[in-house]
Amino acid sequence: MERKLTVELGQRSYDVLIGPGKLAGLGEFARGIDGVEFAVVVTDSTVARLHGNQAVDSLTQAGLRVGLIEFAAGEENKTLGSYGHVMDALLTLEPPIDRNTLIVALGGGVAGDLAGFVAATALRGLRWLQCPTTLLADVDASVGGKTAVDHPAGKNLIGAFHQPRGVLIDVATLKTLSAEALADGLAECVKHAVIRDGQLLEFMEGNVDAILSRDADILTDLIGRNVAIKAAVVSADETEAGQRAHLNLGHTIGHAIEIADGYGEVSHGQAVSLGMLAACHLAAARGLIELDLCRRIEDLLRRLGLPTRRAGMDTAQLWRIMQHDKKARGGQVRMILPVTLGAVAAFDDVTPEQLAAALAELAD
């Protein structure tokens, strides 16, 4: 099974190809981009070991000159320091890069965000391809053109919008993924279902075992459905002025949990799982959705290996962090809440007291 979707962005439109073995087609895809003779793969040390050779071989066999730049694996390395390191390596390659040089971001979200930011800013912008190797990157970071690094003051505070020329999603790479990393991606899949697509929720509820055993056809279908949702949202709103904010469901609280714990203590997907469930309880308390929907979402998250219970969260601390979120305006927290299964809206009037009550639902 294969899927091909187009992210519609006018002149910056690009294709997303999904299926097992897609990485073998990287070289052919890259050679098809006008003027490209030199491709530089940017990847982390773990992914370099697992998939680096395959990417380099495919590009080489397509007749391209190939470079490989590695950075230390780990969310904690998505920094301006790593960016500088990759940029130093890129700008001192011999023979030197030029404006036709193609960047290939190979790896999870960190590789995509970091290599994408390098592509956005090297020589004021190089073309790039994304080859995500985690489910989270497949369904989230691979569509939207968001690139960034973190700063001690917050996640993704330094970056740019820079659309790739194409995305190759090889579902075979998901075989090497840890259970926790798989669950991180599944949290985003549930999010997509809640904000746009009740049928996707049913699909996941009916295929938990196949998903967890990495069935290639089911994963291709799952990723295709999710990319389609994200692509539709992003196409309608490229720079996040309006409905793209819907994708932040669970993320405002989730990011705050990540920061409160210190990055790396709780995974992004785990934090989103908790944040999404808290947002559902906020919505239920306002009468926007039934408590039954909260329970249904909670049940699916748990079956997918995601946390749904957490005691001892410090509401005051989380609220302070949420006020620093770059989506906050003038200190007012904006929250995305479900209004029915498959639809959400933005709310600017959530209070710390309401947040505390919702978090209490996760504690018992």
Add this chain to the structure above:
Amino acid sequence: MERKLTVELGQRSYDVLIGPGKLAGLGEFARGIDGVEFAVVVTDSTVARLHGNQAVDSLTQAGLRVGLIEFAAGEENKTLGSYGHVMDALLTLEPPIDRNTLIVALGGGVAGDLAGFVAATALRGLRWLQCPTTLLADVDASVGGKTAVDHPAGKNLIGAFHQPRGVLIDVATLKTLSAEALADGLAECVKHAVIRDGQLLEFMEGNVDAILSRDADILTDLIGRNVAIKAAVVSADETEAGQRAHLNLGHTIGHAIEIADGYGEVSHGQAVSLGMLAACHLAAARGLIELDLCRRIEDLLRRLGLPTRRAGMDTAQLWRIMQHDKKARGGQVRMILPVTLGAVAAFDDVTPEQLAAALAELAD
């Protein structure tokens, strides 16, 4: 005398206001931008002392909250290190910045390029205003949306295209400029005349004394004419695919001279003066222009305080550096040469031998 021009870039169009005392209108201009309540002035230590208070006072009087971030003055500080320093300061302001925060780049080319790159990448892009305080920044960096920092491997290798919301050019700030810094800007003015506007060449030839004595009306007229030329070129070709490359007249050789000497040994304008004259001699040797035009341009450059003679240039070294220029493709040097007064074209077939012959014309 005042001038107002519009840089036409569709949705990203913006105005350039030129005249004495324009900095006093900064606050009013900033307050007129939708949603802006917080403005952060980014400037270097020298300009902060000369004009920082005026900028901050104007913004404060307009009712805005105001921050000021300073970095060490000097071309050698246009680095990723300074970028990180400014970004650290910006991202830790209290209360924190948000997506409505406005960046005000106050200063010469370094401040514009560095603060512009910060604006392009903080929270994935903030709106910004440019308040250039050198003639070079007035006529060159203030139009085009190019932002960047340098890298040991070359100038402006890291950056982004990010159009400002407006440019305020206060010609009164040019009173504090050194003679050498004024000449740096005048080199770009001569360049604009050579590539697009024979009448501008005549205007400058007829007003050398008024220009050098910083006559406010003549400077306003001069800057207006130059901004109009640059704006027309940039509007037609925002991302440098075609005729925007014409602005590189004198810069391919000029950048190489700067690198060969080590940044800071020869000023940008001095290097462009030499590079432009070498390009004229290359064109004359090909029969594209008369030698008389070379002499006329040389004469004006000299009267404006710019160098036109230089012995002992190492052609092989300069050629190697030119092959590394980010505008070079696959190692082939692309040169912009005049084809008559007011028109230029790109040539891909210049040889090191031809360059050596042209440089020899500057040596005697």
